[in-house]
Amino acid sequence: MLHLASRSPRRAELLARLGLEFGLLDLDVPEQQGATEAASDYVRRVAREKAGAGLLEVVAVPGAVVLGSDTEVILDGRVFGKPADAIDAAAMLRALSGRTHEVLTAVSLVSAGREAQAASLTNVTVEPLSDADIQRYLDSGDWQGKAGAYAIQGRFEAHVERLDGSYSGVMGLPLRETAGLLRAFGLLP
Template identity: 50%
Template sequence: MTTQTPDPALRLVLGSASPRRLDLLAQAGIAPFAVRPPEIDETPRKAETPRDYVRRIAREKIAAVKADEGEVVLCADTTVALGRRILGKPADEAEARAMLGLLSGRRHRVITAVAVRRGGRVWEKAVTTAVAVKPLTERDLAAYLATGDWRGKAGSYAIQGPFGAHIPWINGSFTGVVGLPLTETLGLLTAAGFAGGPR
C-alpha cells in the first residue's frame, strides 16, 4: 500500500451518520472536521456475497461524498453474514425477532468494509470477525426486543449494547463489530497522509 506524505493540514470528513463511528474515532483522539453522510441505495444485488456487498457499498458511499481539496473522506459499511445470507437492518420487531432466531446458538460473521479517499485515490480494507451467539430463550428474546436496541442495527444487535450479554466469544476485531475497525482504519488514514488527532 503506497503511503502519502503526512499533511497536518488535512481535514477529515466522516461519510457516516453513525454515532458509534464517531465514538470510535474519538477513542483514537480524532474528531472529524465535518460529517457528511451520503444518500445511496444499499439494496443487495442478486447472489451478491456479504463481503462483496459491504465492499461495494463502502465504495459507493465514498464516491458519493463531496470533498474539497485538503479533505480526506472516511466511509464504512457493516453487515452481519450468516453463511451467504446478508442480515441487514430489521424493518420492524417481527423481522428483528426472526433474525435473532437465526443467530441463536450459532456462529456468524460481521464484515466491515472501510474506504478512505483523498483526491482521486481510494484506500480500502474489509475486516471480518467471527461472532458466537448463545442459544436464546424466549425470555432472552422478549427482554432484548423490549429494549428497542435492535432498531437500526445490522443483524438486529449491537455488541456494545445489551445484546453483548448473549455473545460469549468473538474472533477478530471488536471495534469492527461495533462498526469501524480502528487499527485498520488508522492504517488507511495514515496511508492517505492524514496525520491524526483532532481537527
C-alpha cells in the same frame, strides 16, 4: 480535512478515539445487495459508494478525504441487514441463536486522486437465546437500525459467548484497519 460519511454515532465515537478532528456527512446511500452479489463484494461496494458520495459533497474542499464504512452480519452466506421491524428482528435473533456468524466491516478512504480500502472479518458466537431473551431485547429497542438486529456494545453483549476478531469492527469501524488507512493517507503518524 477528514470527513466521515456516516449517520452512525458509533462510527463517529470510534473515529474520535484515533484523536483526529473530522467533519460529519449525513448521506443517504442505498444499501441493496445485488441478486448475485457475494456478501463480501456487497459490503466493500457499499463502503466505497458511501465514501464516493461523501467526496462529491466536499469536492470543493482542498485536501478533503472521506471515510465510508459498511458493516453487515452474515450467516450461512446470507446478509442480515437492518431489520424492517420487530418481527424481522426476532427472526434474525432466532437464526443467530446458538450459532457462530460473521461480521464483515469494510472501510474505504478516498480523496480527489486516491482510494484505498480495508476490511475486518470477525466471528461472533451467540449463546442459545430463549423466546424471553429475544422479547426482552426487542423491548429494549437496541435492535433498531442495527445490522443483524443487535448492537454488540449494548445489552446484547451479555449474549455473546465468543468473539474472534475486532470488537470495534463489530461496532462498525475496525480501528486497526482504519488507522492503517489513515496512516497511508498521511493523516496519522
